[in-house]
Amino acid sequence: MKLGLVIDLDTCVGCHACAVACKEWNNSSSVSGPLSDYQPYGKAPSGVWFNRIRHYEIGEYPTNKTLNMPMSCMHCEDAECVTVCPTGASYKRPEDGIVLIDQDKCMGCNLCSWACPYGARELDQDSGTMKKCTLCVDRIYDLELPVEERQPACVLACPTHARMFGDLDDPDSEVSKTVRERNGFGLMPELGYKPVNQYLPIREVKPVPAHTAAPLLIEGVKQFTNRIINR
Amino acid sequence: MKPSLSVIFFTVSSGAGFGLMALLALADVLQWGGGLSDGAIVGVGLIALVLVTAGLLSSMLHLANPKNAWRSFSRFKSSWLSREGVFAVAFYPFALGYLLLAYLGVAGAPRAIAGVGTIALAWITLYCTGMIYASLKPIPQWHTPLVPIAYFVLGHYSGALLLFAVLVYGGQGAPVYLYSVLTWLALAAAVKAIYYAWMRRPGVGATINTATGISRARVRLLDVGHSHGTFLTNEFGFILARKHAVLGKVLVFVVGFVVPLGALLLAPQIVVTALFAAVAATVGLIVERWFFFAEARHVVRLYHGL
Ligand code: SF4
Ligand code: SF4
Numbered sequence: 329m330k331l332g333l334v335i336d337l338d339t340c341v342g343c344h345a346c347a348v349a350c351k352e353w354n355n356s357s358s359v360s361g362p363l364s365d366y367q368p369y370g371k372a373p374s375g376v377w378f379n380r381i382r383h384y385e386i387g388e389y390p391t392n393k394t395l396n397m398p399m400s401c402m403h404c405e406d407a408e409c410v411t412v413c414p415t416g417a418s419y420k421r422p423e424d425g426i427v428l429i430d431q432d433k434c435m436g437c438n439l440c441s442w443a444c445p446y447g448a449r450e451l452d453q454d455s456g457t458m459k460k461c462t463l464c465v466d467r468i469y470d471l472e473l474p475v476e477e478r479q480p481a482c483v484l485a486c487p488t489h490a491r492m493f494g495d496l497d498d499p500d501s502e503v504s505k506t507v508r509e510r511n512g513f514g515l516m517p518e519l520g521y522k523p524v525n526q527y528l529p530i531r532e533v534k535p536v537p538a539h540t541a542a543p544l545l546i547e548g549v550k551q552f553t554n555r556i557i558n559r
Numbered sequence: 560m561k562p563s564l565s566v567i568f569f570t571v572s573s574g575a576g577f578g579l580m581a582l583l584a585l586a587d588v589l590q591w592g593g594g595l596s597d598g599a600i601v602g603v604g605l606i607a608l609v610l611v612t613a614g615l616l617s618s619m620l621h622l623a624n625p626k627n628a629w630r631s632f633s634r635f636k637s638s639w640l641s642r643e644g645v646f647a648v649a650f651y652p653f654a655l656g657y658l659l660l661a662y663l664g665v666a667g668a669p670r671a672i673a674g675v676g677t678i679a680l681a682w683i684t685l686y687c688t689g690m691i692y693a694s695l696k697p698i699p700q701w702h703t704p705l706v707p708i709a710y711f712v713l714g715h716y717s718g719a720l721l722l723f724a725v726l727v728y729g730g731q732g733a734p735v736y737l738y739s740v741l742t743w744l745a746l747a748a749a750v751k752a753i754y755y756a757w758m759r760r761p762g763v764g765a766t767i768n769t770a771t772g773i774s775r776a777r778v779r780l781l782d783v784g785h786s787h788g789t790f791l792t793n794e795f796g797f798i799l800a801r802k803h804a805v806l807g808k809v810l811v812f813v814v815g816f817v818v819p820l821g822a823l824l825l826a827p828q829i830v831v832t833a834l835f836a837a838v839a840a841t842v843g844l845i846v847e848r849w850f851f852f853a854e855a856r857h858v859v860r861l862y863h864g865l
């Protein structure tokens with residue numbers, strides 16, 4: 329199995345609901361929680377997040393678009409973050425490909441965060457250990473939950489259903505089919521990490537004329553008289 | 560990358576220590592300039608061990624959770640950091656055994672074996688330290704064989720200078736030790752010059768287009784999505800002005816190479832100039848290390864529009 333996320337850049341509206349739901353769930357999770365906050369009500373609030381959404385502009389006016397890009401651990405097939413870890417705290421589960429950090433083993437050397445191109449790992453200053461997305465490993469296998477809720481918190485929270493979760497190893501899974509149909513891609517393939525998470529591109533749409541030529545003066549006078557008469 | 564003082568001190572200090580120890584044992588095994596007195600070997604060897612130990616302890620300061628540091632020996636098969644730790648620890652019994660034999664005045668095979676073991680482990684450890692950086696694909700400025708080569712050569716350069724300075728102080732500064740310094744100096748300057756020239760274009764790298772997967776249009780950051788700094792911006796967001804980068808390289812060459820060279824050529828056998836050369840070179844290497852970090856640009860910066 330290669331469990332991972334598929335994120336639809338066409339429908340993501342950049343609301344940060346997934347990141348907030350992630351923070352909420354994982355803060356009380358026993359796998360990597362809590363996700364410490366520094367000065368939450370102070371001048372410069374900051375803290376540990378597993379999922380961050382950044383916003384970009386692509387193209388040139390008048391055909392430019394906004395791109396909202398949520399990013400969390402890609403659970404890479406060639407996860408160098410695991411290779412460089414000297415303590416064995418970072419590991420990739422053979423059964424489902426989830427990359428996890430054993431909080432009891434990590435010595436907080438930061439090396440794995442240097443090895444991750446996607447900025448998925450953040451050091452928790454309070455615990456002194458590295459933290460990252462667990463793919464909600466404590467939800468997706470929880471038999472106490474109804475089947476439809478055995479998904480990562482971010483996927484359940486997304487109001488536009490821009491996030492999908494599934495097995496990208498199985499060619500017949502919903503996620504694999506969607507990736508095929510919509511030409512899904514992984515980020516920075518040239519680094520060779522083989523990220524499992526895939527992104528669906530923004531759909532091609534016809535450009536909408538953004539502005540029309542200014543009306544002729546005579547047209548303007550006509551409209552004005554029409555308006556006066558109509559009153 | 561944010562230059563971290565504990566890591567800078569670690570790499571400069573233990574690099575010099577391993578270089579010094581390796582050259583000391585080499586000089587003894589090969590009997591350079593008629594060999595060294597046992598007293599000098601023990602004295603210089605202890606200086607080298609202090610440098611190595613101070614460096615390794617300083618590298619511990621950089622850990623956020625040092626109580627788990629003992630676990631770092633456990634991934635020898637995959638992690639360069641783990642290998643460095645294992646070899647650095649394995650270095651001690653050889654180095655201490657070698658110095659003990661010198662102290663006891665034992666010559667011959669046992670001392671030669673301990674000496675060769677010391678040299679080999681010092682070299683392997685230096686190589687592992689260099690590879691910790693060179694193995695990181697997301698940092699193009701480090702992902703090159705030039706990095707371990709430079710680290711190895713710079714460690715030997717500062718080690719050779721220290722060895723020479725101490726020997727001059729003890730009245731044993733045979734010319735061969737000066738030649739060794741000059742050779743390592745030339746090598747170090749050459750490697751750094753190649754590295755700096757190469758770094759102007761460190762290969763084809765990731766761009767904001769490959770990072771976002773938008774290959775057919777210009778991509779520009781609108782908003783990073785956080786109101787204040789994060790771990791990522793703190794660790795990787797360090798920005799070095801271009802003119803400072805140039806100044807840094809000039810400083811490395813002037814203070815690290817030209818000044819020591821001048822001092823050594825003027826009056827090599829005077830304690831003050833030899834020591835001055837060693838101090839200048841060390842300052843130069845600290846600057847070199849600082850810029851090594853400051854100039855490295857992690858690809859995650861692309862997502863932050865940097
Ligand atoms: S995204 Fe980063 S942390 Fe996650 S598996 Fe890949 S390299 Fe490791
Ligand atoms: S910070 Fe922790 S998980 Fe990351 S490489 Fe170091 S020991 Fe491993």
